[in-house]
Amino acid sequence: MIQINNLSKIYSGGEQEVMALKDVNLTVNQGEIFGIIGLSGAGKSTLIRCINMLEEPTTGNILINGQDVTLMNNQELRQLRQKIGMIFQHFNLLSSRTVFDNVIFPLEIAGIPEKKARQKVVELLELVGLSDKARVYPEQLSGGQKQRVGIARALANEPFLLLSDEATSALDPQTTRSILKLLKDINRQLGLTILLITHDMNVIKDACDRVAVIDNSRIVEVGDVLSIFSNPGTPTSRSFINTIINKEIPEEILHRSVADNGSTASRLIRVSFIGTSAGEPLMSTMLQKYNVKANILYGNIDRVKDTPFGNLTLELIGTLDLINEAMDFLRESGLEIEVLEND
Numbered sequence: 001m002i003q004i005n006n007l008s009k010i011y012s013g014g015e016q017e018v019m020a021l022k023d024v025n026l027t028v029n030q031g032e033i034f035g036i037i038g039l040s041g042a043g044k045s046t047l048i049r050c051i052n053m054l055e056e057p058t059t060g061n062i063l064i065n066g067q068d069v070t071l072m073n074n075q076e077l078r079q080l081r082q083k084i085g086m087i088f089q090h091f092n093l094l095s096s097r098t099v100f101d102n103v104i105f106p107l108e109i110a111g112i113p114e115k116k117a118r119q120k121v122v123e124l125l126e127l128v129g130l131s132d133k134a135r136v137y138p139e140q141l142s143g144g145q146k147q148r149v150g151i152a153r154a155l156a157n158e159p160f161l162l163l164s165d166e167a168t169s170a171l172d173p174q175t176t177r178s179i180l181k182l183l184k185d186i187n188r189q190l191g192l193t194i195l196l197i198t199h200d201m202n203v204i205k206d207a208c209d210r211v212a213v214i215d216n217s218r219i220v221e222v223g224d225v226l227s228i229f230s231n232p233g234t235p236t237s238r239s240f241i242n243t244i245i246n247k248e249i250p251e252e253i254l255h256r257s258v259a260d261n262g263s264t265a266s267r268l269i270r271v272s273f274i275g276t277s278a279g280e281p282l283m284s285t286m287l288q289k290y291n292v293k294a295n296i297l298y299g300n301i302d303r304v305k306d307t308p309f310g311n312l313t314l315e316l317i318g319t320l321d322l323i324n325e326a327m328d329f330l331r332e333s334g335l336e337i338e339v340l341e342n343d
Contacts, residue, residue, distance in 0.1 A: 085154030
């Protein structure tokens with residue numbers, strides 16, 4: 001669907017140049033919800049604006065459905081943009097138009113016959129749950145309702161790609177969850193590819209299939225969401241995950257020692273549960289099978305998109321051989337094991 005190769009974007013302002021993107025390489029597959037997460041100023045919004053050529057890249061190229069958009073002329077870009085929907089953080093609705101007229105607006109611009117356009121709007125308002133709001137104005141809507149109007153408008157020309165630029169940032173957590181559920185439903189029903197820009201790891205956790213982490217204008221990690229949650233490969237990824245899953249161990253626990261005349265050892269381990277293993281009694285099985293003690297220091301279970309995910313931090317106490325056997329048992333049971341301390 002989208003292939004980005006060696007993309008860089010430099011903004012020139014007088015004598016100073018700002019590197020917004022540097023050597024970005026990325027692939028987004030057909031039909032997936034792909035997230036791009038980064039702090040403010042990392043370059044994520046510039047990236048999404050380069051994809052629909054609202055910003056012209058300095059170097060590199062972008063292929064969409066095999067076509068290099070960086071080589072397109074203005075007419076070709078206009079045709080392409082009609083098939084790329086976009087939703088924004090601040091909705092960008094026309095205050096003088098009703099909900100119905102906001103959604104029909106892009107169809108009017110595209111020259112769609114009125115009868116066909118009006119029928120399309122009726123279908124879209126039903127899809128986003130706003131059939132009863134067709135004749136009201138944006139000022140009469142809640143933030144979540146305004147964003148639903150924005151989504152309906154973005155879908156008007158039947159796009160094959162939907163770009164979401166911080167679309168939930170202005171919403172409260174409950175409304176954010178409802179909008180993400182709507183986007184997931186649209187993704188499933190329409191087979192629509194969604195590229196989702198955010199700084200909130202909860203959004204990635206709830207909605208995305210894969211994610212790219214951007215830091216200081218570069219993509220530093222790409223992978224499926226479950227893999228990155230269970231085993232983040234960069235400090236940037238870990239910092240985002242720690243905002244919603246606390247994995248920090250107090251220093252006094254991390255560095256304490258266990259001594260029992262040299263016969264007792266301890267290991268601090270973090271166990272990650274994914275999918276069906278999150279509901280299995282593997283810890284109790286391990287304790288029954290091996291002569292080790294387990295001190296539970298921290299535990300959490302959540303869902304990553306539609307898959308249960310959890311982690312448990314344990315201090316295993318016993319002989320070193322038995323501890324190693326116990327850890328091997330957990331690994332063989334399909335769990336991710338990270339050793340946090342060795343005595």
